[in-house]
Amino acid sequence: MGRQLALRLVQATALPLVLLAVVVDNAGAKGPVVIAAGWEYRWDDQTQWKPMDIPSNPPGRGERTLLHLRTELPETVCRDAAILIESIDTIATVFADGREIYSHGDPRTETGRVFRGWPWHLISIPEGTSSLSFLVYSNYRDIGLWGRVLFGEKSEILSAIYLRDLVRIALAAVSFALALVLLFTYNSSTGNSSYLHLALVLMTLVSRSITESYVRQLVLDAPLLWEYISAFTNLMLPAVAALFLSGFITGRPAQLMRYAFWALTAFTVLSILGALVGFYPVSAVYAPADIILAVFIVVSSTTLVRRLFVGSLDIRFLAAGFVGVGIIGIVSILVVYQILPWTDIFEDAALAFFGLMLFLAIGVRAVTVQRELREKSHLLERLNAELERTVEDRTRELKDEKNRFEQMSITDALTGLFNRRHLYSRLGEAVSYAARYNEPLSVAVMDLDHFKSVNDTHGHLFGDSVLMTVAELIKSHLRESDIACRYGGEEFVVVLPNTGPDGAFEVAERIRRAVRDHQWEHRRVPVTMSGGVAAVDTSGEPKVPETLLSEADQAMYRAKMLGRDRTMRFADIASR
Secondary structure (H helix, E strand, C coil), X not given: CXXXXXXXXXXHHHHHHHHXXXXXXXXXXXXXXXXXXXXXXXXXXCCCCEEECCCECCCCCCCCCEEEEEEECCCCCCCCEEEEEEXXXXXXXXXXXXXXXXXXXXXXXXXXXXXXXXXXXXXXXXXXXXXXXXXXXXXXXXXXXXXXXXXXXXXXXXXXXXXXXXXXXXXXXXXXXXXXXXXXXXXXXXXXXXXXXXXXXXXXXXXXXXXXXCHHHHHCCCHHHHHHHHHHHHHHHHHHHHHHXXXXXXXXXXXXXXXXXXXXXXXXXXXXXXHHCCCCCHHHHHHHHHHHHHHHHHHHHHHHHHHCCCCCHHHHHHHHHHHHHHXXXXXXXXXXXXXXXXXXXXXXXXXXXXXXXXXXXXXXXHHHHHHHHHHHHHHXXXXXXXXXXXXXXXXXXXXXXXXXXXXXXXXXXXXXXXXXXXXXHHHHHHHHHHHHHCCCEEEEEEEECCHHHHHHHHCHHHHHHHHHHHHHHHHHCCCCCCEEEECCCCEEEEEEECCCHHHHHHHHHHHHHHHHHCCCCCCCCCCCEEEEEEECCCCCCCCCHHHHHHHHHHHHHHHHHCCCCCEEEHHHHHCC
């Protein structure tokens, strides 16, 4: 199925080009002859033939549904004679000198009278045929042959009709590309639905034009399906136009257009569904579609005409496009109902005019937007420079503030050492690292001796100065990798990575002696401190941070018990 459809697409694309080459190669040929005179008709219940100008809708029809037509073929020599019939309303059998040569349905039986769509017909004529006759059945408002009837060489007929379709397809392709641009613009814009609505209007016009082309039958030879598509697009055209106009105009008319869109969409869906389930043939949809379109054109034009003279130039071009398409639509309806002479250019004319106005509107809008963008670009550059400076200043302030708060959250406010909460975090990391890489780690807990008497004798201000001085003395004896914390009131903890118990003992002793030997403001109350050291045993089970702190604390209390102002190892007291 897909391969067959692809082949038809290739035929539909390539055949017009081949036929164009044939036309150029046979530029001197006469071309097909339009059979526009010499027709006769009679109704099925009559025997007398009567002359008529065109083979469509002769007088005296009444309730009659069967019509006989005949004509003499022009005297011309053809190697491969054929006749093109634009459309048959609605079923017919064709006879060459009384012999049946073609049938679209069967007008003589009830089962053969089912509506089969309105395709175009290219019928080969047997050599030597002098006259053609038709038996036509129609329960539609029209009966007979509608549009052109061409006679001549089959290749010349094909060249003529496809030469017209080359222009139509090219116009439809350009319009479709423009619709895709509108869809892309809608997708890239910030919710401007006007682009989407314009794309829908343009695609509907493209669909109407394609369903009226000859190429459609080469792409897909399913006339009835094409009629459903054509009926749907005819019904939806005023609906999508109302959808666009609801955002194009303002006030109460805009609200009425929104109501019209929903009403027309619902009517379209119900009409097509009714035809699909068999309540009526799809051909019955065209008459109400034409009436609705005509009424919509008249009503909307009264509002759009005013927009031709007010507003920006792009708005005027759009208004002109809709008004122009409306005028073409009214003329096309008059042709369909044979009030005006037949022609098939109006679908192309409507698409071309609307596409041109839309292209001009987009061009004008693009130039306007480009000018506005240039003006705004200079303003944005200035604002951006100011904003960048403001952001840089604010970012720097926030970063400094963040660093300050982070430091405050982990630092003791009085001494500047890390606080107890940060100690547990860093000690846990140090213990894990030592266990993973089998490296030594020690902790020293140091506490000032008789610090309460210092506060009681010299006051809390002096006591605070002692704590700050001790903190500075501790930091002066540590490496960058060591961690000093204020654990409690006068208690300090030092974490010594990559340091064994002996090394930790030496560090604690240096700190203790520095505190003892410091020249304090009041020497009447000596300031001393006691310390305890505990270390991770790299040969045994790894210790948790709480155990390490507890062991160092026990060693510190042992130093207090033995007279203070000294440092003890946990290993020494544990072995006793």
